[in-house]
Amino acid sequence: MVYQIYVRSFADSGSDGIGDLPGITGRIAYLADLGVDAVWLTPFYPSPQRDHGYDVADYLGVEPTYGDLADIDALIEQCHAHGLHVLADIVPNHCSSDHRWFRDALAAPPGSPARDRFYFRDGIGPDGAQPPNNWSAVFGGSAWTRVADGQWYLATFTPWQPDLDWENPAVVASFDEILRFWYARGIDGFRVDAVTHLGKAPGLPDAPPPPVGARETDVAAHNPYATYWPSAHEVWRHWRDVTDDFEREHPGRQLVTVAEAYTARRPDLLVDYVRPDEFHQAFSFDLMLAPWHPAAIRRAIDDTVQELSAVGAAMTWTLNNHDTQRSVTRYGRADAADPASWSGNNLVASHAPVDLAVGTRRARAAVVLLAGLPGSMYLYAGEELGLPEVLDMPDAARADPVFLRTCGRERGRDGCRVPLPWTTDVSTAFGFSRGSSTPWLPQPDTWRSFAVAVEERDPTSMLQLYREVLAARRTHVLDDETLAWLDVHANLVGFRRAGIIVVLNPTAVPVAVGDELARAELVLSSSAQGATWSGIVAPDTAVWLRA
């Protein structure tokens, strides 16, 4: 099980209100206790932080606010000492506009090799005043930005994140060096950012119009010339070679790469990324974004399992990350159970009212289900505390470029990135900082009741459930990768893995499972009411049984 740490928001070893590497090192015992096998650190490289590290200004260093190379070395060493692997996050589609490569490109004339690392083009129309094509950026607006000498450059996300041209061998060579640099420092693998955007159609043709009514932040995903472009797979195959070579040269090292590929209910597209000579893993986001409805949940799992097992690839499940609304809020939306509420976009569109009690019950059930699935599982820091999305953050405090680039039409992702509460001490931002601090995103007063120190003492807390779930997963199911569906009842999602039967009731009505399962032994329950088993699965509840 891999635990995602949003570095800015996990733990601040000082008092600047920003999480850092020594802060994480100081909390490794907590992660080991939770039952984590590996951590994934969001980008910790020097960055102007306009997309909070996903705008990298130097791939071979450490952001000074987070520490230095000695701090990352210490973190890796301590993780390894506790039996945890460390995955870094690498961003190949674009770098920061502050990166030396881009500064050199701006300083060089049109047509120069420095510009060839990027997509610089002349504009069209009189004086080239129109962008070279009609492509939109993922976070809103045009994907093109004009520079002082009149040329334009392509930036799929924001103007501060210019796209790299992977047809250029210099780009390929630079990243070979970067991968090897971090592997040599002890990093055990990479989560690879935004892989579906890398590679563009030759000639950068105009995109066909998006579907009528597409959201501003959906338009780019409909551009067939800039999404899932097949040339990217040559890059991934090459990365796999670099990774495999490093492993061969360093016996005993085992490396993992995991692709961030949003494929919007097209697991047939996802499969390409986990071909045997590409990534080891690729997140399946369909379950995360599925409605809380039995048929939809089963379909999200089954489609992924069918596609991926047909090619022998491992499944990679998750319920949360730093780009989507936290699950207790998402599942608590009044329309969450509507089978039509499928979302292909991680920026959840629903504004339906939220019932956190319902959402929390469902999020508990969801993790009990997820932990039973074959493959690997990722969780996002704070999920184990049941933190809700912070929906009422003042606009002035928001820092996400999604909010800024859409002029507030999209609220963005700040609400899932609020610094974690460790204690009830308000003066230290609930123990997030060591000294008194103002955290970089404001914490609501309710954070107090979600603090680790509080949940550790409460047997019904989300934290205790996660500990129990992760322990049960290790004990009962990890050595069997097969899933067999059980048709128990139309309102239930049920399957068998290893000797365990997992049953979820994602409806508001209690469901009886029948005599045979009623006689089974209860291994785990998502219910906070104490674990008894009488053959009835309560609403929004999941159980593990052993027959």
Ligand code: GLC
């Ligand atoms: C990925 C990251 C997201 C970032 C974007 C651009 O989707 O997860 O946080 O904003 O890529 O790098």
